[in-house]
Amino acid sequence: MSRLTPKPVLRLYLLVVLLLASALASDPLAYAEVTLVDPATADIGTDTTGATDAAVATQIRNVFSRIESLQQVDVESVHGVVVLSGFVPNEASAVRAVEIASRMRGVVAVEDTTDRTFTLRENAAPLLTSFAQRVESWMKATPLLLAAIALFASVSFVAHRIAVWDDLWSRLTPNPFLAQLASQAVRLAGVVLALVLALNLLGASALTGTILGSAGVVGLAISFGVKDSIENYISSIMLSIRQPFRAQDHVVINEFEGLVIRLTSRSTVLMTLDGNHVRIPNAIVYKSPILNYTRNPQRRLEFVLGVDPAYDPAEAMRVGAETLLGLDWVLAEPDPLAVIESVGDSTILIKFMAWIDQRETDFGKARSLCIRATKNALEEQGFGLPEPTYRLKLSQPLPHLPDAPQAPSSEPEPAAMKPAATASDVPGEMDVAPETHLNEKVREEIALTAEEDLLDSSRPVE
Missing domain, CATH: 1.10.287 (Helix Hairpins)
Structure with missing residues (x-):
């Protein structure tokens, strides 16, 4: 920023002084003290000296003569005290007459003695x-x-x-x-x-x-x-832009699970797995985690089986994995997997995991048949699947109990290894084809209902 030299600054000051001096010289009263007067309370009159009672009364009568409602009012003034008499149509006119008279110069007080007629015509x-x-x-x-x-x-x-x-x-x-x-x-x-x-x-x-x-x-x-409604409306806008799922996707939103029917400007409509409709406000959908089972066609199933601790768990894991791999609906890649989850007093818990293609296989059916096939294979190979066992410790021996027979040796006999079970072990009538009944219901709902749907299949999913 450039700085003013002393000469331009001096010239500016001189110019301001000359302007002020010329203004004062041209109109010396322009800067005198000015008193603002409220027109509603200002005095009426032009001469403040020599105001006689007759002049005051005459001036008030002249004013009243111009007002229709005050034309019948008589005015008398004695020593600055104005007396109003005659007739006025109502109380408002009387108050108005007193206000006008009191504003006249030379008036000390106003006494109202007018009569209110309250006639219909005048009012x-x-x-x-x-x-x-x-x-x-x-x-x-x-x-x-x-x-x-x-x-x-x-x-x-x-x-x-x-x-x-x-x-x-x-x-x-x-x-x-x-x-x-x-x-x-x-x-x-x-x-x-x-x-x-x-x-x-x-x-x-x-x-x-x-x-x-x-x-x-x-x-x-x-x-x-309507803060909640506005929040829900903005959430609808964001969901319509993000497109987090498609119609007929199998999702879990909050505690609700089902197939997506549509996304409206107010809520997300799901058909639950038991065929019921549920509407979730979009504000909840936007803030909640969304689990989408349909997005990835490959899905992993898992289950846990208990094996007797007396047997080799590694061999049980091998038999179970080979059994799962031999099933037609189990994918070879990734391979089925088995891991030891925990070891207890009476059993070793082994978790078996396998992958399926949801487009060709129903998850629930496949998991059930995988459990059945693995269990049968382990039992056929001689592995015991014991029930939970509880040990009771008594502080004193029980009286009158007969001697217990000699317990057999806890060492198990070597299990005769048999070939692992295959898909042929599963009865043919138990298919694993996906259930389409719920999807058909959703398609019918979409086709029959004319409600708006903000889900656009032509746009990319988030």
Whole structure:
């Protein structure tokens, strides 16, 4: 930033001083003290000296003669005390007469002795006159009012036509929910613009600011009241943009599991595995973890079997894995796997894991038959699958118990190894084909219901 040299600064100061001096020289009273007077309480009159009682009374009568409701009021003034008498139509007229008289210069006090007539004609006449004047003013303003209405209607109509221009919004945004939101915003903006233009045409520009300010305050108050609805609405926008799942996907949202039917502007609709409908607010969907079983067609199943500790668990793991690998619906890649999960007093828990293709195999059926085949294979190979055993420790021996027979040796006889079970061991009538009944119900629901769906199969999934 450049700095002023001393000479330009001095010249600027001299210029300001000259301007002030010229202003004071041209009008020395311009800067005198000014006292603002309220017109409603200002004194009426032009001369503050020599104001006689007669002059004051005459001045008040002249004022009252110009007011229809005070024309029957008599005025007397004695030593600055004004006495009002006569007739007034109502209390408001009496109060008005006292206010006018008290504002006259030279008046010390006002005494009201007027009588209130309360006649219908005198009280109704001002109302009728005011109504007639209003009607006349409205008649005069009719062309301008019609022009303002026409302007409001024209601008609103243009905004409405733009808002319903579906081809335009579909090109601007492929998301139908965002397109609807944008069209509503254009329609609302058009109405506000039309209202502002119409009010300005009527000369009520000050009213425009008042209306917009009030609308802002009301909108802020409403936003606090419908905070949850606004949060749900914004969540719907984000979900429609993200596309976290597709229709008919098998998902788990919060504690709800089922197939996705549709995503609306308010909720996500699922069909549970038992055929019921559940609507989850989009605010909950957006904030909750979503488990999607359909996204990856390959899914791992697992189960646990207990083997007697007396047998080699490694051999049991080998037999179980070979049995799973021999099943037609189990994928060879990745290989079936078995691991020891825990060792107890009466059993060794072995976890078996295998992968299936959900497009060709039902998860529940496959898991059940895998458990059955592995269990049979282990038993055929001589492995024991013991039941849980509990040991009881007694502080004192029980009386009158016969001698227990000699327990056999706990060393098991070597198990005769047999070939591992294969898929042929599973009965043919127990197929593992995926169940399509629930998917058919979902497709029927989608086809029969005309409710909006924000899920777009043409857009990429998040």
